Amino acid sequence: MRVLVVEDDDRVARGLVTALRHAGYEVHRVSTVEDAVRAAPVDVVLLDLGLPDGDGFDVLRRLRREPGTAVIAVTARGEERERVLGLRAGADDYVVKPFGTAELLARIEAVLRRTRTARAEASAPVLRVGGLTLDAGTRSAELDGEPISLTRKEFDLLALLASRPGEVVSRDLIVDQVWHTSWEAPSRTLDTHVAALRQKLGEQRVRIETVRGVGYRLVG
Amino acid sequence: MRVLVVEDDDRVARGLVTALRHAGYEVHRVSTVEDAVRAAPVDVVLLDLGLPDGDGFDVLRRLRREPGTAVIAVTARGEERERVLGLRAGADDYVVKPFGTAELLARIEAVLRRTRTARAEASAPVLRVGGLTLDAGTRSAELDGEPISLTRKEFDLLALLASRPGEVVSRDLIVDQVWHTSWEAPSRTLDTHVAALRQKLGEQRVRIETVRGVGYRLVG
DNA sequence: CCGCGCTATTACCGGATTGTGACGACACAC
DNA sequence: GTGTGTCGTCACAATCCGGTAATAGCGCGG
Numbered sequence: 001m002r003v004l005v006v007e008d009d010d011r012v013a014r015g016l017v018t019a020l021r022h023a024g025y026e027v028h029r030v031s032t033v034e035d036a037v038r039a040a041p042v043d044v045v046l047l048d049l050g051l052p053d054g055d056g057f058d059v060l061r062r063l064r065r066e067p068g069t070a071v072i073a074v075t076a077r078g079e080e081r082e083r084v085l086g087l088r089a090g091a092d093d094y095v096v097k098p099f100g101t102a103e104l105l106a107r108i109e110a111v112l113r114r115t116r117t118a119r120a121e122a123s124a125p126v127l128r129v130g131g132l133t134l135d136a137g138t139r140s141a142e143l144d145g146e147p148i149s150l151t152r153k154e155f156d157l158l159a160l161l162a163s164r165p166g167e168v169v170s171r172d173l174i175v176d177q178v179w180h181t182s183w184e185a186p187s188r189t190l191d192t193h194v195a196a197l198r199q200k201l202g203e204q205r206v207r208i209e210t211v212r213g214v215g216y217r218l219v220g
Numbered sequence: 221m222r223v224l225v226v227e228d229d230d231r232v233a234r235g236l237v238t239a240l241r242h243a244g245y246e247v248h249r250v251s252t253v254e255d256a257v258r259a260a261p262v263d264v265v266l267l268d269l270g271l272p273d274g275d276g277f278d279v280l281r282r283l284r285r286e287p288g289t290a291v292i293a294v295t296a297r298g299e300e301r302e303r304v305l306g307l308r309a310g311a312d313d314y315v316v317k318p319f320g321t322a323e324l325l326a327r328i329e330a331v332l333r334r335t336r337t338a339r340a341e342a343s344a345p346v347l348r349v350g351g352l353t354l355d356a357g358t359r360s361a362e363l364d365g366e367p368i369s370l371t372r373k374e375f376d377l378l379a380l381l382a383s384r385p386g387e388v389v390s391r392d393l394i395v396d397q398v399w400h401t402s403w404e405a406p407s408r409t410l411d412t413h414v415a416a417l418r419q420k421l422g423e424q425r426v427r428i429e430t431v432r433g434v435g436y437r438l439v440g
Numbered sequence: 441c442c443g444c445g446c447t448a449t450t451a452c453c454g455g456a457t458t459g460t461g462a463c464g465a466c467a468c469a470c
Numbered sequence: 471g472t473g474t475g476t477c478g479t480c481a482c483a484a485t486c487c488g489g490t491a492a493t494a495g496c497g498c499g500g
Contacts, residue, residue: 151446168358172238180320183235187449191488212456212487213372214359371457407460411477432467432476 001112002042005029007074009048016046019101025108044108048074070111127162130206130220134159148200153178157193161208161218170215221332222262225249227294228270232317236266239321245328264328268294290331347382350426350440354379368420373398377413381428381438390435 003025007013013029020027030036036045075096095107127134131144136159141150150158156178161169175184184190194216198208206220223245227233233249240247250256256265296317315324347354351364359375361368370378376398381389395404404410414436418428426440 153447168360170238170359172235173242176235176239176242176321180322181235183232185448186231188451188488188490189448191490192448195489195491210488211359211369373458405459408462408478408480409459412459412479415478430477 001044002026002028003108004036004042004045006036006045007031007048016104019104023105042069044111045069045071046074047071072107072111127159129162129165129218132158132162132201132206132220134162143201143206150197150200153193154197154200157190158197158218161216165218165220168211168215168217172215174215221264222246222248223328224256224262224265226253226256226265227251227268229268236324239324240328243321243325262289264331265289265291266294267291270294270296292327292331347379349382349385349438351424352378352382352421352426352440354382363421363424363426370417370420373413374417374420377410378417378438381436385438385440388431388435388437392435394435 001024003020005013005016005020005027007016007029008031013031017027017029028042036047072095095104127136133142134155135141139150139152139155141148141155141158157174160174160177171184171190174190175181179189194208194210201207206218209217209219211217221244223240225233225236225240225247227236227249228251233251237247237249248262256267292315294315294317315327347356353362354375355361356379359370359372361370361375361378377394380394380397391404391410394410396402399409414428414430421427426438429437429439431437
């Protein structure tokens with residue numbers, strides 16, 4: 001289990017690293033948000049919101065792109081500006097300096113427990129439907145042995161459908177799982193991506209059927 | 221574990237309900253604070269603070285009367301008036317629209333952990349009558365193993381009848397449950413849909429009987 | 441800063457689904 | 471058998487929904 005510590009104060013950082021290593025984690029430490037993004041992917045990020053560089057939002061967003069990466073925000077007491085509050089809300093959890101090792105470890109455990117499902121899915125090996133093969137690990141796809149290139153959203157969407165071959169997946173559920181919003185905006189975004197996938201899948205055995213008024217289904 | 225969604229925007233509410241159901245919760249949805257109080261007790265209440273009616277304080281107080289009921293406030297971004305801030309402080313937690321499903325679920329989990337430790341299981345909603353199988357989750361239907369395609373209204377109607385096999389379901393109740401209007405317009409709409417269903421069910425063991433002057437009954 | 445690929449949004453179209461009302465058939469009571 | 475009211479059937483209209491393509495916006499790397 002890999003933990004990334006993003007902290008510019010050397011003294012604090014050294015203490016954290018020692019404690020975490022002792023607890024059995026593989027620990028990396030960086031001082032800037034730039035390096036933080038580069039160090040991904042890891043399982044847990046301890047992100048100090050008081051870093052001098054970067055506005056934080058960007059880091060969070062980029063770290064979030066890797067599913068299964070949990071973020072714990074670290075803030076100093078009294079550092080309650082709007083920006084920090086917002087960032088804290090974007091993290092999976094937060095701790096306030098100064099904090100004890102026991103509390104920190106407990107929060108890491110809790111966060112890991114909560115994101116276990118997402119991480120397991122992220123490492124789910126291979127989905128096969130008809131001549132279609134999806135490798136969740138490398139996010140690559142093959143159709144009848146020929147590799148096809150899928151964009152991020154296309155892959156997520158197709159993987160979701162492929163995880164329930166033959167079953168109808170409702171539009172609401174798709175939007176929920178792929179776009180991570182709870183409701184669908186009044187736009188044709190989903191349809192557009194379905195169209196792109198159909199194009200790439202071509203006239204193969206596997207195809208995406210639409211179930212009017214409900215959602216889509218992958219048959220092969 | 222029962223969750224009550226108090227939300228007046230239909231689109232938002234539907235998305236929320238879908239996401240929560242998928243996560244295994246028993247979900248109820250109401251649009252007004254009045255109905256919210258009536259729907260109690262539940263385990264968690266998602267309370268939209270932007271509702272047009274009621275002043276909110278009263279709702280919170282009444283919901284709180286039932287111990288063990290957690291309240292998560294839902295606010296729109298920028299809706300930072302004094303009233304809202306106060307209400308938010310009175311809730312166990314709050315989320316700001318638009319929020320991701322993962323975040324919402326995590327907060328619900330956290331709140332539940334704080335208030336209780338029990339958890340419940342969700343049951344697979346599958347209806348069986350004779351050779352007919354209705355899967356409410358995928359909204360798919362099978363007749364003697366053969367999948368049959370039903371439109372939305374057809375599915376809703378058949379599911380309602382199948383939920384009370386052998387029992388007569390009154391026209392009024394059907395109109396209420398399937399069309400969500402309290403009285404039947406003087407038209408042949410319901411009959412038309414029954415006719416379509418009979419056509420699709422064919423000469424099978426399961427059939428829709430009409431009970432003159434009352435309603436319909438599904439027998440198999 | 442620029443360009444490029446990916447994603448989101450928008451307007452429009454066509455077809456499927458749903459609603460409507462006229463009409464006839466049927467059941468039931470007398 | 472007749473009357474009354476309910477239901478079935480049908481053709482058509484209204485509406486909903488998803489497909490498509492053009493366009494705008496965003497993130498990312500140069």
